[in-house]
Amino acid sequence: MKRSTVLTEKNRGTWATVFAVIILLPVVLSLVGFVFSRGEDTPEVFLEAADSRWENCVRDAEYMRFRHMDLLKEVRSDVIRDGLKGGITLAGCGDCHHSREQFCDRCHEAASVSLDCWGCHYYLTDSEIEELEGGGE
Amino acid sequence: MDRRDFIKKGGAVVAGATGVLSLPVLNSCTAETAQAESKLAGKKWMVIDLTRCREDCTECMDACRQENNVAFHGDPRWDVHWIRRATLHPKDQSAGLEEKDVLLMCNQCDDPPCAMVCPVQATYKRDDGIVLVDHHRCIGCRYCMIACPYNARFFNWKENPDWPNKEYPRRSHGVAESCHFCAHLIDGGGRPACVEACERSGERALIFGDLLDPQSEVSRLVAGGGAKRIRADLGTQPKVYYLGL
Numbered sequence: 001m002k003r004s005t006v007l008t009e010k011n012r013g014t015w016a017t018v019f020a021v022i023i024l025l026p027v028v029l030s031l032v033g034f035v036f037s038r039g040e041d042t043p044e045v046f047l048e049a050a051d052s053r054w055e056n057c058v059r060d061a062e063y064m065r066f067r068h069m070d071l072l073k074e075v076r077s078d079v080i081r082d083g084l085k086g087g088i089t090l091a092g093c094g095d096c097h098h099s100r101e102q103f104c105d106r107c108h109e110a111a112s113v114s115l116d117c118w119g120c121h122y123y124l125t126d127s128e129i130e131e132l133e134g135g136g137e
Numbered sequence: 138m139d140r141r142d143f144i145k146k147g148g149a150v151v152a153g154a155t156g157v158l159s160l161p162v163l164n165s166c167t168a169e170t171a172q173a174e175s176k177l178a179g180k181k182w183m184v185i186d187l188t189r190c191r192e193d194c195t196e197c198m199d200a201c202r203q204e205n206n207v208a209f210h211g212d213p214r215w216d217v218h219w220i221r222r223a224t225l226h227p228k229d230q231s232a233g234l235e236e237k238d239v240l241l242m243c244n245q246c247d248d249p250p251c252a253m254v255c256p257v258q259a260t261y262k263r264d265d266g267i268v269l270v271d272h273h274r275c276i277g278c279r280y281c282m283i284a285c286p287y288n289a290r291f292f293n294w295k296e297n298p299d300w301p302n303k304e305y306p307r308r309s310h311g312v313a314e315s316c317h318f319c320a321h322l323i324d325g326g327g328r329p330a331c332v333e334a335c336e337r338s339g340e341r342a343l344i345f346g347d348l349l350d351p352q353s354e355v356s357r358l359v360a361g362g363g364a365k366r367i368r369a370d371l372g373t374q375p376k377v378y379y380l381g382l
Binding site: 076080081082083091116119120121 | 261263264265269271300303304306308309320323324
């Protein structure tokens with residue numbers, strides 16, 4: 001007798017299994033991927049060791065690591081609405097963390113966060129720092 | 138009491154009562170004037186002396202582009218101007234009026250129509266009266282360009298190719314913008330870039346200051362007579378005065 005591919009009383013266990021596998025496959029695969037690649041993709045923020053000024057950051061490292069976006073948003077509104085009255089600026093970050101590629105882009109790329117900042121605001125890039133340092137010698 | 142006397146006395150009583158009752162109203166009127174004056178305190182005005190402005194000079198416009206990274210593509214369809222020169226053609230030639238070159242810029246209205254119509258409150262007036270755009274909020278709907286009676290607003294149709302002043306942000310495409318009296322320079326205790334440039338060039342056609350301060354050059358020039366504001370009849374309270382218009 002030809003095997004029926006139609007759902008019947010007899011083969012519904014098989015169909016249920018096939019359905020469950022299809023649904024759960026992506027979840028299982030991502031879990032497996034997560035377990036085996038753990039720690040490999042996590043980028044580290046690059047802090048210039050020679051420059052100790054970053055110890056005097058506007059907030060402590062722990063806060064900046066997790067909440068810097070809130071701080072920037074808050075400062076952004078303050079500056080725009082009330083005027084630039086000193087304090088925190090986006091350009092000020094670059095005073096200590098010279099490299100945008102190392103300081104911002106590494107984590108954001110890993111986390112698939114696309115930033116709008118650099119279309120309008122300027123941040124010195126690695127090559128420009130080399131240029132500047134080369135010009136200073 | 139006859140009819141004549143009754144009407145006379147009655148009239149006097151009504152007139153007296155009206156006077157007494159209208160006192161609070163009059164009081165509030167003077168209070169409003171005082172309030173309007175205090176509203177203008179600490180704000181900045183500009184006087185453009187067209188009799189000193191040379192037609193071939195572009196110092197102020199160049200300085201503005203250099204300071205504020207105003208987009209220049211070399212194509213009138215996409216160029217952005219914060220301060221520009223326009224030629225006024227008189228409607229009626231027989232009236233003896235001549236063609237005139239006039240510097241046009243954002244008039245920094247104290248009652249700004251652009252801020253009124255902005256659906257996302259991206260355009261707003263700061264406490265010191267400066268009208269500026271929060272480009273993070275701007276959605277590029279261009280209502281402000283329609284609302285502005287001075288055509289002072291421009292839209293960034295394209296990404297700005299130049300970035301002369303790296304300390305000041307440029308604008309991405311898709312946002313509207315206009316002059317903001319170089320608010321970032323004023324915050325640092327300075328003056329707008331165009332005013333500085335005009336002074337450097339020796340013309341001193343652009344004068345910047347506080348109109349309410351009787352010692353300031355701005356208030357002396359305006360008090361000297363002949364100072365006009367463009368379309369002051371619209372009631373937007375523009376803060377740019379013209380001499381020799």
